[in-house]
Amino acid sequence: MGMSVTISAATADDAEQILKLQYLCYQGEAELYGDFSIEPLTQSLDDLRAELSEGCVLVARLGAEVVGSVRGVVDDKGTAAIAKLIVHPRMQRHGLGGRLLAAIEERLSGERAAKRYRLFTGHRSEGNLRLYRRYGYAQVGTEEVNRRLSLVTLEKDATATAYAASA
Numbered sequence: 001m002g003m004s005v006t007i008s009a010a011t012a013d014d015a016e017q018i019l020k021l022q023y024l025c026y027q028g029e030a031e032l033y034g035d036f037s038i039e040p041l042t043q044s045l046d047d048l049r050a051e052l053s054e055g056c057v058l059v060a061r062l063g064a065e066v067v068g069s070v071r072g073v074v075d076d077k078g079t080a081a082i083a084k085l086i087v088h089p090r091m092q093r094h095g096l097g098g099r100l101l102a103a104i105e106e107r108l109s110g111e112r113a114a115k116r117y118r119l120f121t122g123h124r125s126e127g128n129l130r131l132y133r134r135y136g137y138a139q140v141g142t143e144e145v146n147r148r149l150s151l152v153t154l155e156k157d158a159t160a161t162a163y164a165a166s167a
Helices: 012-025 027-033 045-054 096-112 126-134
Strands: 005-009 056-062 065-074 079-087 116-122 138-146 149-157
Touching: 005 065, 005 096, 012 027, 012 045, 012 056, 012 065, 012 079, 027 116, 056 096, 065 096, 079 096, 096 126, 116 126, 126 149
Parallel strands: 079 116
Antiparallel strands: 005 056, 056 065, 065 079, 116 149, 138 149
């Protein structure tokens, strides 16, 4: 193949590819929790376009194909909410999720003055929890959404050292 994956800001032209990838990537989460009505699977193209115009959205590309994405927004207190970190199933377990996470952190702190990062995932999403912990996130709370799902909230200070490649 020989092509390398590049990470850049998403454009309005990426919206459809991001939404299709999001739908593909969240199937496993929906199955894990027995709930196919989760927001990433019901989000409309118009809602995604609004996110593209309001927040910071990055995409990972392999050639012209969007193979990953992540979103973030910073509130007035400097807390960056990072969401919808997705990587195409065939590209998973090769470090792309970590690259996207590091890229959104850098962008949110550099361009939007983030002081801390916050994200959440489901309590049974072990792969996600491992990735976030590896990148320095610590659990700060758990909220029961329903009997099948609890959301685990994790945070990290923006001045925390990035993930060590040797880890």
